[in-house]
Amino acid sequence: MFIDWINKRKDSPDKKNVFKEIPDGLWIKCPQCNQIIYSKDWKENFKVCIKCGYHSPLSAYERIEILTDENSFKETDENLLSYDILGFHDTKPYSQRLLEAQRETGLKEAVITGIATIDGIPVNMIVMDFKFIGGSMGSVVGEKVTRAIERSINDNIPLISVIASGGARMQEGLISLFQMAKTSAAIGKLDRARIPYICILTHPSTAGVLASFGSLGDIIIAEPGALIGFAGPRVIEQTIKQKLPEGFQTAEFVLEHGMIDMVVERKKLKPTISLLLKLLWRKK
């Protein structure tokens, strides 16, 4: 919902040419500290700056690649498509917005779901992609997420979600708000079935997605520097009419306030999840 202010961040995943690739593609300039990085090193470090630790946004498929065992991912429900339920037209029709997002990202929707293994442990994956209409949750995101949760319950395997979202998708009106209820109710069933659910909050994890399945994990992990909050910083500033403190709503801030379990740098995510699953999970 707060796509506008997210776009204003200098490290916004939506902003074009964030990585200022130098023409031959051999070198990359970190958008935070301007360090010139050899592109092979950049990729090997999972697109995290070796100098300042800046975590660059990743696409859903890049996420899957770094979190799951090689070639273990099998996508599910890739055949679900959004359509313009309300005949919604702002500066452009919703149907056109969907087509453009599909063309720009090569994705059909803002979430990819599927089954994979992590160090041999079968898991269900829910992976959001911010580039698709700000990772917003409409009917298709809600349905794919819910199906993934239900699959975890039916197959008795743990669930992992990677959040990157501006919130509910306004273009689907109240239907998108109700996806919060739908996904949370499904998590309720998973909870009662005593199957582990781990949330990974990446930049940005906000609004309706954070206020539903995005923060209902048994364990919540965040990437360094990720923006995590219910309301957008601009909305808060306008409401309270004062400047926000430095570092407000960052991963480190919510850790300090007791809202998440840990902040984990990208290359340690997979081993951390793997260890947590080994500690928490015994297949019944």
Added chain:
Amino acid sequence: MKKELTPWERILLARHPQRPTFLDYLPELFDDFIELHGDRYFGDDPAIITGFGFFGEERVAIIGQEKGKTVQDKIKRNFGMPHPEGYRKALRIMKLAEKFDIPIFSFIDTPGAYPGIGAEERGQAMAIALNLKEMSLLRVPIIVVILSEGGSGGALGIGIGDYILILENAYYSVISPEGCASILFRDSNKAPEAASALKITAEDLLKLGLVDEIISEPEGGAHMDIIKTAENIRNALKKVYLILKNKPVDILLKERYEKLRNYGKFVEEVKK
């Protein structure tokens, strides 16, 4: 014949300065209401009133968002914009209701959950998410009434139920029309257009299957006759309550899940 109102006109009615609030209806609908305070973690949020009372002969748990009447009262109640404590207090009372087998009536009237520093520090998103999850599992009937403003996650945080009623001139939206206008239409003056596009009136929501029933208001709006409006709410509640109270709990929960499960419209391509 009533003149057909535009969505924006209905929103103005829902926000009318004389529009009755939860506290106006409370004594009309319930007897012996006793208010209970505090979330047992941090504080007591006056934007959400909670307690128990009698609905006719029946015991009920009552949750209601309150904007306040006088300037002082409005400030105290933060204009009906709850903090995490409000959602946690509501959940505490709802869990008590479940423990003692008492049905829950939840009344919504909020511009939204409060966007402030303290609210973020104390986990506004987490508080709402937990309510969504827990309300879907509560083993007692839950009836929800949208009185005036159904402001996004702030409304949904006490809005999961077996039956959703909405007053004729109330609205319920994923975002305020003003917010939508400034973000999507890139012009905050386009709130009336956004209000139409978002399909947020009671009638639109009923057509979309997102609410179950509309409670009619007196001509001119609820503020023209509070007693009559309260009577309409009472009659609607009575009817639903009788149906829900006789439902075996397992069927109630199964139907609640299916109701939530079925929200959403999409196309499923046939796999090649």
